[in-house]
Amino acid sequence: MNITVIGSGYLGTVHAACMAELGHHVLGVDTSAERIGQLAQGEAPFFEPGLSELLARGVSSGRLIFSTSLADAAQFGEVHFICVGTPQLPGSLAADTSSVEAVAQGLARNITRDCLVVGKSTVPVGTAARLAAMLARLTPDGVAAEVAWNPEFLREGYAVQDTLTPDRLVAGVTSARADAMLRQVYGPLIEAGTPYIRTDLSTAELAKVSANAFLATKISFINAMAELCDVAGADVVTLAEVLGHDARIGNRGMMAGLGFGGGCLPKDLRALQARAHELGVADSFRFLHEIDMINSRRRASVVAIATELVGGSLDSVNVAVLGAAFKPDTDDVRDSPALAVATAMQSAGARVRVHDPKASDNAAELAPELDYAPDVEKACEDADIVLHLTQWRQYREIDPGALLAFVRRPILLDARNVLALDRWQEAGWTVRGLGVRPGGYSDPVGDLVAAARRDHEGEI
Secondary structure, three states: OEEEEEOOOHHHHHHHHHHHHOOOEEEEEOOOHHHHHHHHOOOOOOOOOOHHHHHHHHHHHOOEEEEOOHHHHHHHOOEEEEOOOOOEOOOOOOEOOHHHHHHHHHHHHHOOOOEEEEEOOOOOOOHHHHHHHHHHHHOOOOOOEEEEEOOOOOOOOOHHHHHHOOOOEEEEOOOHHHHHHHHHHOHHHHHOOOOEEEEOHHHHHHHHHHHHHHHHHHHHHHHHHHHHHHHHOOOHHHHHHHHHOOOOOOOOOOOOOOOOOOOOHHHHHHHHHHHHHHOOOHHHHOHHHHHHHHHHHHHHHHHHHHHHHOOOOOOOOEEEEEOOOOOOOOOOOOOOHHHHHHHHHHHOOOEEEEEOOOOHHHHHHHOOOOEEOOOHHHHOOOOOEEEEOOOOHHHHOOOHHHHOOOOOOOEEEEOOOOOOHHHHHHOOOEEEOOOOOOOOOOOOOOHHHHHHHHHHHHHO
16 A cells, blocks of 8 residues: 655654555655655664664665655555654643644645545544544545544554554544555554454544553552552562562553653643543543652652762762663653653752763753763762663663772662662662662562563563
8 A cells, every 4th residue: 555654753753664564655754854864764763673674674675765745645645644743732731733733734735535544643532533524624525535543552662563563453433444444554464463443533542542541550559659668668579579460450560660751651641631621521530640740759759769878968979870761772861750860860969970872862952961971880980879760671781799890889779670689789789779678679580570570661
């Protein structure tokens, strides 16, 4: 099929490359000429495992091309995927859908043949119906532009895998024709056994935002239990393992730590609250505000614990921060808990030096007041405390004994609860996790905890 993917950010770039990998002819569209030029060379504009290889293969095969023109897209595509961002509105909890609406308007003015316009962006429920009415009003007589909604469920760091081998496909459609076209788009995935769920537009719109809200709830629950464990002398890692053995609860997302961030969970949580208020059911969603507050408190708690560990004041304290991205295997620093803690400590008087394997350049643009180091050893040079804030795999492989030679004071705060604290302690470090007993936790751990750690890396 001829497919357009409008919006070449994180979602759109991955989707375009994967659709070409499935054998479709794909035109990716974006307003940034610089980004389009980079993509046209088969180069990924951000770090995502496996994406560079897919882009290069798609471009070299001729199945994947790029343009800055919506008019080109309208002429090219049978199916148009809208993959633009819906950030949080300034001064509001609600999502900003102006980019989605602008794309729909631009397509409508240029469409000359029947087509299917498919939203993948995460939007407030009711948006698809509004776009359908807009397209019906603006498209030329005799041309039908039907709307469908096909939410994405990508985890940064696993986006290529989640697109080519998803755990489900959701198709919000209003006709058999739209359903048939989406089944054709995803034919190889459906044939491979991926569950395909046909539903209405509103249910499809709610699918992603409700999944994110539920995951956020689970994460904040175990983080609230970590706060209780800290004051009660209990161990949240073992507690999470106990809960994980209950099949009704499960272990996924049950790793206490610094909390969630990024471009999706926080803003989707707030957008769902805003839309519930607009639809008159705000009382049933008040708990989401508390989920958000628990998550925000984790950042302040880490600053407070670090301050306590270094003697009660951050003035002239050297702080080494391991991690700037909001999660591993990405260079995304949007609403990064790690970067929020680093900047808060700098504001409180500390001298902060940050290392991240992939996100330092993006972090430096957002927080230029921090120092950035090319390696872990340089970040830890003369440090009075080391903060582990993003759970990159390479940080779990650090030799704590060797790192002693670089720091001024051997103090470690593991805000992600994934390091082997007993190994650090045996090497001579003062160690602290979040919600864990003095002495910490060690490797090897139970199967459920190990699985939870892997999920912790991939989903949060």
